[in-house]
Amino acid sequence: MRAVSAAPALELDDLHKAFGATRAVDGVSLAVPRGAFLGLLGPNGAGKTTALSLAVGLLRPDAGTARVLGVDVWAEPDAAKLRLGVLPDDASLPGRLTGAELLRYLGLLRGLDGALVQSRADELLTVLDLRGAADALVADYSTGMRKKIALATAVLHAPALLVLDEPFEAVDPISAATIRSLLCGFVAGGGTIVLSSHVLALVERLCDHVAVMARGKIVAAGPLDAVRGDRPLEDAFAQLVGAERVEGALSWL
Numbered sequence: 001m002r003a004v005s006a007a008p009a010l011e012l013d014d015l016h017k018a019f020g021a022t023r024a025v026d027g028v029s030l031a032v033p034r035g036a037f038l039g040l041l042g043p044n045g046a047g048k049t050t051a052l053s054l055a056v057g058l059l060r061p062d063a064g065t066a067r068v069l070g071v072d073v074w075a076e077p078d079a080a081k082l083r084l085g086v087l088p089d090d091a092s093l094p095g096r097l098t099g100a101e102l103l104r105y106l107g108l109l110r111g112l113d114g115a116l117v118q119s120r121a122d123e124l125l126t127v128l129d130l131r132g133a134a135d136a137l138v139a140d141y142s143t144g145m146r147k148k149i150a151l152a153t154a155v156l157h158a159p160a161l162l163v164l165d166e167p168f169e170a171v172d173p174i175s176a177a178t179i180r181s182l183l184c185g186f187v188a189g190g191g192t193i194v195l196s197s198h199v200l201a202l203v204e205r206l207c208d209h210v211a212v213m214a215r216g217k218i219v220a221a222g223p224l225d226a227v228r229g230d231r232p233l234e235d236a237f238a239q240l241v242g243a244e245r246v247e248g249a250l251s252w253l
Helices: 050-054 079-081 101-111 115-128 145-154 173-188 198-205 224-228 232-239
Strands: 011-018 021-031 039-041 065-066 084-087 161-165 192-196 209-214 217-223
Touching: 011 050, 011 084, 021 050, 021 101, 021 161, 021 209, 021 217, 039 173, 039 198, 050 065, 050 192, 079 084, 079 115, 101 115, 101 145, 115 145, 115 173, 145 173, 161 173, 161 198, 198 232, 209 224, 209 232, 217 224, 217 232, 224 232
Parallel strands: 039 192, 039 209, 084 161, 161 192
Antiparallel strands: 011 021, 011 065, 209 217
């Protein structure tokens, strides 16, 4: 489904989440415009995965709100999740279902017509090069295949917003090119994507907006060109997060 609301596709308002003494997300606010392809960047431990989990309803915040096309994720979870497709960092999938069964099960669970589910599942399995594994158990899929079937479950119901945590991790180059084409087509059709990745070159190639996290906070956000300025994104990122490059040579090698 495509949204008609003028609200941002995703709006995070002063989100907080602590685990013991660790403030994983410390007052994160972010508005993602509709139709944007936003890359969420940050060093390991910056809070990206936690922030995305709060944004889509996988974790409950200690404080703050998250809205999908104006719908509060926690106050109206069913309505918000109709508009949302999610690929978590470590997607937990029912391993005793086949790929085809998984898509049919989740499609029907979302209330889609059976014939529509079958049609979309067939197309997704073909496009993502999983047709030959459609009748194999998900438990027997490789890591890359599980990533692709998880992406298929995220887009099956035609959401307005996709939130993807490391969607290209462990995916082979041919499949990665297919996924890039699929995602760019989704945005061209009016959808919005928030993508978390450690690969700056990928974000620079795909995204028109970026947000940079460090130590649980957003330290920069906006159109790609505004955030990186006249520097490569890698240089801008290093400065924003306060990182210093360390030579990787070891004394015994």
